Structure formats: C-alpha cells, structure tokens
Amino acid sequence: xxxxxxxxxxxxxxxxxxxxxxxxxxxxxxxxxxxxxxxxxxxxxxxxxxxxxxxxxxxxxxxxxxxxxxxxxxxxxxxxxxxxxxxxxxxxxxxxxxxxxxxxxxxxxxxxxxxxxxxxxxxxxxxxxxxxxxxxxxxxxxxxxxxxxxxxxxxxxxxxxxxxxxxxxxxxxxxxxxxxxxxxxxxxxxxxxxxxxxxxxxxxxxxxxxxxxxxxxxxxxxxxxxxxxxxxxxxxxxxxxxxxxxxxxxxxxxxxxxxxxxxxxxxxxxxxxxxxxxxxxxxxxxxxxxxxxxxxxxxxxxxxxxxxxxxxxxxxxxxxxxxxxxxxxxxxxxxxxxxxxxxx
Amino acid sequence: xxxxxxxxxxxxxxxxxxxxxxxxxxxxxxxxxxxxxxxxxxxxxxxxxxxxxxxxxxxxxxxxxxxxxxxxxxxxxxxxxxxxxxxxxxxxxxxxxxxxxxxxxxxxxxxxxxxxxxxxxxxxxxxxxxxxxxxxxxxxxxxxxxxxxxxxxxxxxxxxxxxxxxxxxxxxxxxxxxxxxxxxxxxxxxxxxxxxxxxxxxxxxxxxxxxxxxxxxxxxxxxxxxxxxxxxxxxxxxxxxxxxxxxxxxxxxxxxxxxxxxxxxxxxxxxxxxxxxxxxxxxxxxxxxxxxxxxxxxxxxxxxxxxxxxxxxxxxxxxxxxxxxxxxxxxxxxxxxxxxxxxx
Numbered sequence: 001x002x003x004x005x006x007x008x009x010x011x012x013x014x015x016x017x018x019x020x021x022x023x024x025x026x027x028x029x030x031x032x033x034x035x036x037x038x039x040x041x042x043x044x045x046x047x048x049x050x051x052x053x054x055x056x057x058x059x060x061x062x063x064x065x066x067x068x069x070x071x072x073x074x075x076x077x078x079x080x081x082x083x084x085x086x087x088x089x090x091x092x093x094x095x096x097x098x099x100x101x102x103x104x105x106x107x108x109x110x111x112x113x114x115x116x117x118x119x120x121x122x123x124x125x126x127x128x129x130x131x132x133x134x135x136x137x138x139x140x141x142x143x144x145x146x147x148x149x150x151x152x153x154x155x156x157x158x159x160x161x162x163x164x165x166x167x168x169x170x171x172x173x174x175x176x177x178x179x180x181x182x183x184x185x186x187x188x189x190x191x192x193x194x195x196x197x198x199x200x201x202x203x204x205x206x207x208x209x210x211x212x213x214x215x216x217x218x219x220x221x222x223x224x225x226x227x228x229x230x231x232x233x234x235x236x237x238x239x240x241x242x243x244x245x246x247x248x249x250x251x252x253x254x255x256x257x258x259x260x261x262x263x264x265x266x267x268x269x270x271x272x273x274x275x276x277x278x279x280x281x282x283x284x285x286x287x288x289x290x291x292x293x294x295x296x297x298x299x300x301x302x303x304x305x306x307x308x309x310x311x312x313x314x315x316x317x318x319x320x321x322x323x324x325x326x327x328x329x330x331x332x333x334x335x336x337x338x339x340x341x342x343x344x
Numbered sequence: 345x346x347x348x349x350x351x352x353x354x355x356x357x358x359x360x361x362x363x364x365x366x367x368x369x370x371x372x373x374x375x376x377x378x379x380x381x382x383x384x385x386x387x388x389x390x391x392x393x394x395x396x397x398x399x400x401x402x403x404x405x406x407x408x409x410x411x412x413x414x415x416x417x418x419x420x421x422x423x424x425x426x427x428x429x430x431x432x433x434x435x436x437x438x439x440x441x442x443x444x445x446x447x448x449x450x451x452x453x454x455x456x457x458x459x460x461x462x463x464x465x466x467x468x469x470x471x472x473x474x475x476x477x478x479x480x481x482x483x484x485x486x487x488x489x490x491x492x493x494x495x496x497x498x499x500x501x502x503x504x505x506x507x508x509x510x511x512x513x514x515x516x517x518x519x520x521x522x523x524x525x526x527x528x529x530x531x532x533x534x535x536x537x538x539x540x541x542x543x544x545x546x547x548x549x550x551x552x553x554x555x556x557x558x559x560x561x562x563x564x565x566x567x568x569x570x571x572x573x574x575x576x577x578x579x580x581x582x583x584x585x586x587x588x589x590x591x592x593x594x595x596x597x598x599x600x601x602x603x604x605x606x607x608x609x610x611x612x613x614x615x616x617x618x619x620x621x622x623x624x625x626x627x628x629x630x631x632x633x634x635x636x637x638x639x640x641x642x643x644x645x646x647x648x649x650x651x652x653x654x655x656x657x658x659x660x661x662x663x664x665x666x667x668x669x670x671x672x673x674x675x676x677x678x679x680x681x682x683x684x685x686x687x688x
Contacts, residue, residue, distance in 0.1 A: 039504075040504050041504070042431055042434045045398060051391075052388070053386045054475060055387070056442040056489070058487070060487075089385035089386070092386070132398060138487070139406040143482070145478075148386075235385075237385060
C-alpha cells in the first residue's frame with residue numbers, strides 16, 4: 001500500500017475534523033428518514049411510526065482481516081455488508097449506518113480514503129445513509145465499528161425464536177465459499193512470503209475469493225418475502241457458520257431439527273476448491289463463516305413458494321424433540337455441534 | 345489488576361457467546377421503547393412517533409485512557425457518559441446504548457466484568473438500556489465503541505447551528521477540572537514508576553480527579569430547559585475544550601461571538617490545582633477537554649431564567665461579525681483559536 005511513489009498524506013497533517021470532512025463529503029443522503037446527518041454531536045432520524053432495528057459489529061485487523069491480501073476498499077464494503085446482513089436477519093432493510101475507525105499512524109490519508117470508497121460503494125448499492133461516526137488513532141492496526149439502523153419489512157420483524165414444529169428450514173444462496181476464499185488467499189500469502197516475485201493467479205478461484213472479499217447482504221431475499229407474502233417464523237444470518245446458526249435457531253425456538261446433508265447448497269467452484277485442498281465440502285459448509293446468507297424457517301404451507309427458486313434451498317425441518325441432527329448422505333443420523341468461528 | 349491471588353478466568357475458557365451472556369444478564373430493561381434487546385441479530389426499538397438521535401464514540405487504550413490509573417469500572421461508566429453527553433447536546437435524552445469491545449488476551453473475564461459493572465452503573469444512573477454490542481479480541485489493548493440512541497425533548501432537537509445575533513452564550517457547571525485531574529493522575533503515575541512503594545495521596549485533588557474519572561452527562565440541564573420552557577438556539581457538549589466548541593457553534597451558526605474571560609466558571613479546587621501546577625486557569629478552561637458540560641446559546645429574553653442559577657454561567661454573546669473573540673480580564677480583545685485535544 002505504501003509502495004506508491006506518489007507522495008502520501010499523514011493523518012496529522014489534516015487533523016481529525018479535516019479527515020471527517022474529507023471522507024464524508026461525497027456521501028449523499030438518500031433516505032427521507034435521515035433528517036440530520038454527519039456534522040453535529042449526533043444524527044437525527046425520523047422513522048415516523050416505524051420501529052427501528054439496531055445492530056453493531058466490530059472488526060479488528062489481525063483478528064477479522066489481514067490487510068496483506070484484503071484490499072481496503074473491499075474491507076470498507078464488507079464491513080457495511082456484514083451489518084446490513086444482521087438487519088436482513090431481522091426481516092429488515094437498513095437505512096442508516098455509523099462507522100467509527102481507529103487507525104495507527106502507519107495509515108495515510110489515501111488509505112483511509114480507499115476504505116471509505118468501499119463504504120460509500122456499499123451505501124450506494126444498498127441505499128444506506130452514513131449518518132455519523134468517530135475517527136481516532138490506535139496504538140496498533142485498524143479497528144472498524146459499524147452500527148446499522150433500519151426498519152422491519154411491512155410484515156414485521158423476525159427473531160431467532162418463533163419457529164414451530166414441522167416448519168421448513170431454508171437457506172439462501174450457497175455455503176462455504178467465503179471460507180474457501182480465505183484459504184486460497186492465505187495460501188497465496190504464504191507463497192508470496194517465500195517468493196515475493198510470485199504473481200498470484202486467482203482466475204480459478206474467482207467465485208470463492210469474491211465470496212470472501214466482496215460478500216453481499218441478502219436484501220433481495222427480504223424483497224422476495226414481501227413479493228411472495230412470506231413471513232419467516234425465525235431467521236438468522238450465516239456469519240459464524242451453518243451449524244452455529246442452526247443451533248441458535250433451535251435454542252431460541254425451543255425446538256430441534258433434522259437437516260439433510262444432500263440438501264446443503266454448495267457451489268461447483270466451492271466443490272472444486274474443496275477437492276484441491278482435500279477438504280470435506282459439507283464440513284466447510286457447516287463450519288465456514290462469513291457467507292452472509294440467510295437461514296430461516298417457514299410454515300410448511302409456504303413450501304411451493306420457495307421450492308422452485310434456484311436460490312433457496314429447503315435443507316430440513318424443525319422437530320418437537322430438542323435434538324439437532326444431521327442426516328448424512330449415507331443415511332446416518334448424527335448430532336450437529338457448533339463448529340463456528342471463534343473470536344477468542 | 346492481575347495482582348490478585350484469586351484465580352482469574354481466561355476469555356477463551358468461556359467463549360464469545362458465554363461472555364456476552366455473562367456480562368449482559370444483569371442488565372435490566374427500563375424503557376418502553378426497547379422492544380427487543382440483547383440476544384438476536386439486532387435489537388428492535390419502538391419510538392412511536394418520536395424522532396431518534398444517534399451518536400457513536402470510540403475509545404482506545406493508550407490514546408483516550410491509561411489503565412495504569414484508570415479503573416475499569418470508571419472507564420465503563422465514562423464511556424457511556426461520553427455518549428449520553430452527545431445526546432444531551434442535541435437537547436435529547438438517551439434511551440438505549442450498544443457497546444462493542446475488542447480486548448487483548450491479557451484481559452481476564454473478571455476485568456471485563458469490572459468494565460461492565462461501570463457500564464451497568466451508568467445505565468442505571470441514566471435510565472438507559474443496553475440493547476446490543478459485539479465482543480472480540482484485539483491484537484493490543486482495549487477498544488470500546490459506544491453507540492447511543494435517544495429522543496429529543498418535547499421542544500425538539502437543537503443543533504450546533506441556529507444561534508442568532510445577540511443570543512447569550514451559556515455554559516453549565518465548571519470547566520478545566522477533567523484536564524487537571526488527568527495532570528494529577530499522570531504525575532502520580534510518574535512518581536509510582538520511580539518508586540513503586542509510593543502511595544498516592546489524592547485527597548487534595550478529589551474534585552479534579554473525580555471530574556476525570558467519573559464525569560457526568562448533563563441530563564439535568566435538559567430537564568431544567570423543559571421546566572423553564574427554554575429551547576437553546578444552538579448547543580454542543582464540551583468534550584474537546586471550550587475554545588474548540590465555541591468555534592463549532594460560531595461556524596455552524598455563521599456568526600461570531602464575544603466571550604468574557606472573567607465569566608468563565610472554574611471551580612476553586614481547579615484554581616488551586618492550577619496554582620500548584622503553575623498553569624494558567626483560563627487556558628486550561630479553554631483547552632482542557634472531557635468536562636462534558638453543555639455550551640449553548642439562548643435568546644436574550646431568557647436571561648432571567650438562567651442568571652440566578654449558580655450552575656449556569658452566561659459567558660458572552662453572539663455577534664453578527666464573524667470574529668470569535670475573548671475579552672480578557674485586562675480588557676483586551678483577542679481571537680479565540682482552537683486549542684482542543686487532538687486525536688492524531
């Protein structure tokens with residue numbers, strides 16, 4: 001990042017207020033509910049009679065991302081998407097975000113602008129207003145904290161609890177890609193460390209690398225629910241891995257479930273990468289996080305509304321018994337335990 | 345903190361979900377607007393027809409606080425107070441907060457519980473609900489990010505812009521104490537580093553140390569406005585220092601002002617500490633941050649409502665001319681320039 005011969009700007013040359021002004025000036029306000037945005041002690045939102053949904057996430061360099069292969073623009077984009085995904089998981093649409101960053105003095109103004117160009121792109125893509133934040137220095141590395149605020153869809157918000165016996169368990173998109181992308185990028189980093197002249201060829205891994213570097217939140221699934229008059233009985237987004245999220249839905253709903261291994265959606269590119277890395281595809285789908293797909297349950301009468309959508313997969317059903325089980329391709333029943341990503 | 349002989353708990357022994365459950369279980373919900381709190385992908389707030397006010401702050405160890413003299417419980421309390429103060433500055437009352445933390449592995453569970461005991465105390469003192477957050481590990485030190493959400497007082501929100509020519513400039517409480525408290529604590533730290541057996545005697549500095557370690561947000565001033573039917577024409581909280589905040593009010597209102605040095609409220613204890621440290625009290629009041637007092641402007645017809653309140657000081661008035669001037673005790677006119685605390 002600092003290889004560029006162009007003269008870069010130290011943050012202390014511009015100061016905190018100058019930095020805030022510079023990085024926020026190009027953000028346009030697109031939502032009526034944003035009455036007052038960046039530039040005062042706080043922002044003012046007018047949600048009329050709508051309820052609001054609030055979520056917050058913190059991303060730490062060296063824990064959640066590695067800047068040696070994660071471009072800052074993508075990082076900005078992904079930070080916003082991760083929070084929007086949490087609002088989706090409540091059956092909601094994000095309207096505003098705040099973004100706070102702490103940066104060490106190794107970061108130049110131009111790097112922060114890169115980060116914010118990704119944040120801006122996500123705001124534009126998802127019709128979200130940046131309404132506030134904080135910028136400060138850190139002793140080491142980059143820390144990003146995003147708070148997202150939104151409104152529930154007209155049908156109302158959906159929690160992790162609320163699914164009923166015999167409800168169908170459905171997942172959007174495909175799973176495991178983001179984790180596999182991370183493996184590919186980590187491998188290329190190791191190659192680069194041994195031979196700094198090597199040029200990574202990622203053309204065979206486009207899908208999985210994009211799943212890692214530029215994930216999307218499933219606002220389109222929320223739109224699909226509205227169009228098809230579906231209200232999920234429970235929902236969660238897959239940030240920690242399918243098994244961890246399934247356990248949350250079951251625990252919060254006070255039920256168990258049966259999930260069928262053969263129904264788990266895994267993209268062909270992911271299967272190919274698994275083969276190359278000698279990884280078990282189902283394990284990756286269950287344990288790999290950061291796919292930002294939605295896992296939800298619906299009443300079984302809604303089956304026909306989802307079964308023909310190639311982007312939605314019915315992977316099982318809820319049970320009265322509290323066992324959370326996987327039915328393997330070989331027909332064996334085995335308990336699902338949390339194998340999700342751990343922060344500590 | 346780790347001197348205790350009691351066996352302390354590593355965070356990886358309890359895990360992220362266990363930690364969240366443990367630190368949030370004692371928080372009570374006190375606001376009707378909090379419909380769904382901690383424990384799902386996001387919180388649900390029901391503000392009916394009220395607008396909402398949103399602000400966010402990030403505090404970084406080694407930049408904003410030094411744990412060698414800042415007790416974790418006080419730190420938790422102050423983190424919340426700083427955000428509540430921003431909501432006050434909009435003429436609002438805080439209803440909810442989210443708190444995200446990143447901690448290095450040197451922190452034990454018991455330390456995090458100390459931090460949250462301070463957060464809880466602030467929530468209780470200010471009738472605020474903790475509705476969400478994130479906990480993760482950091483590579484170094486502690487980072488705290490607080491987002492506060494509240495509602496405007498019935499008279500509506502107040503921004504930094506909006507003051508008119510001849511409006512009176514008023515400040516609550518007294519200034520400079522928090523900065524002086526920091527100087528005292530820094531001095532004791534140096535003494536301790538030279539002689540680890542020394543026991544600090546802070547009894548002469550109770551006021552200033554408390555201003556630094558346990559500041560309060562001025563919700564009571566917002567209540568005073570309501571009782572006395574005052575709506576400030578502009579307002580800001582004093583987190584960076586009086587001069588920096590005055591410049592914000594003037595810039596955002598498109599006006600100048602005249603501030604009278606002799607009117608600046610400084611507590612006797614602060615004057616005493618200034619004398620001991622050979623510091624100029626006015627300079628400290630203008631440049632020292634973190635007092636979390638409110639600086640606001642009111643229509644001059646409201647003068648009689650504030651002039652007899654010992655806790656409010658009329659320190660000057662707004663002018664059509666854009667000069668931001670200080671009239672010194674000697675009668676000299678000198679421009680006020682920003683001398684506030686800089687994050688970079």
